[in-house]
Amino acid sequence: MAAQIIDGRAVSKKVRQRVAQQAAQLAERGIVPGLAVVIVGEDPASLVYVRNKKRACAEVGFYSAEYALPQQTTQAELIELVRKLNRDERIHGILVQLPLPPHIDQKAVIAAIDPHKDVDAFHPVNVGRIMIGDYAFLPCTPAGVMELIASTGVEVAGKECVVIGRSNIVGKPMAMLLLHQNATVTICHSRTRELAQVVRRADIVISAVGRVGFVTADMVKPGAVVIDVGMNRDQNGKLCGDVDFAAVSQVASHITPVPGGVGPMTISMLLQNTLTAAGQAKDPQK
Numbered sequence: 001m002a003a004q005i006i007d008g009r010a011v012s013k014k015v016r017q018r019v020a021q022q023a024a025q026l027a028e029r030g031i032v033p034g035l036a037v038v039i040v041g042e043d044p045a046s047l048v049y050v051r052n053k054k055r056a057c058a059e060v061g062f063y064s065a066e067y068a069l070p071q072q073t074t075q076a077e078l079i080e081l082v083r084k085l086n087r088d089e090r091i092h093g094i095l096v097q098l099p100l101p102p103h104i105d106q107k108a109v110i111a112a113i114d115p116h117k118d119v120d121a122f123h124p125v126n127v128g129r130i131m132i133g134d135y136a137f138l139p140c141t142p143a144g145v146m147e148l149i150a151s152t153g154v155e156v157a158g159k160e161c162v163v164i165g166r167s168n169i170v171g172k173p174m175a176m177l178l179l180h181q182n183a184t185v186t187i188c189h190s191r192t193r194e195l196a197q198v199v200r201r202a203d204i205v206i207s208a209v210g211r212v213g214f215v216t217a218d219m220v221k222p223g224a225v226v227i228d229v230g231m232n233r234d235q236n237g238k239l240c241g242d243v244d245f246a247a248v249s250q251v252a253s254h255i256t257p258v259p260g261g262v263g264p265m266t267i268s269m270l271l272q273n274t275l276t277a278a279g280q281a282k283d284p285q286k
């Protein structure tokens, strides 16, 4: 039987409706949530994401400011802008689009962001808070994945969850969110032995590898939930995930498509975090 397709755009729309309602309530207190998006260089894919984020902000009634800096911007100049945004009262969330050009130290830039405005949850303070389960900001992509799993009605507690990929942005925080919901979590990576066998144990598989066709049908336990975080381009330049969707959807119980799965949720959770940041900011009327 074919898997149920998890509609990331539909789940995303619900989250954005909730965010828009709460933004309207904040507006009564004179607060308009504001997001600054900073991009260095002209990577066409990054420019598309930035445009999507800007549009999403407008849809939920947020203020947004875009800073498009030239490729040759120095680290000092970028950090100076970040510090200016830290002080800017209209801005509640700061997103510095990654990756940055190779001459800029990503860690130094992330560390310069005020943790209260770090809506990506990449700052070491926020990463640490995720680790101990005491967080204001959820890491956007993993949080989006949790919402998608919740939308299936499949219980996470006690389940075998396998995360493929160990990045600081997806794999590691993903494992933490699953653990906080009492899953049994395994993280697989390029050095994992018998990866297919490990993945086959999973009730819930989350792939964040970055390789077309990495997750094949033989690696998936019948009835498993399969979440595809991959964002790759195939030979024809078409956006696709890590999962062999046609074959795996014959084995899984629920599966996310790419596009239309995790991607739209990432932006919704970014909006959610910006709203949270604005709600915790000082009330301008007091």
Ligand SMILES: Nc1nc(=O)c2c([nH]1)NC[C@@H]1CN(c3ccc(C(=O)N[C@@H](CCC(=O)O)C(=O)O)cc3)C=[N+]21
Residues within 6 Å of the ligand: 048, 049, 052, 095, 096, 097, 098, 099, 120, 140, 231, 239, 258, 259, 260, 261, 262, 263, 264, 266, 267
């Ligand atoms: N500081 C930082 N934070 C990020 O969150 C961040 C980043 N840097 N750098 C780049 C990645 C990538 N990312 C995406 C967000 C939404 C979609 C998205 O909406 N995708 C749509 C399709 C988009 C299309 O058609 O190209 C979908 O999957 O349906 C994709 C990718 C956020 N990122």
Ligand SMILES: [Mg+2]
Residues within 6 Å of the ligand: 008, 257, 258, 259, 260, 261, 262, 263, 264
């Ligand atoms: Mg997607």
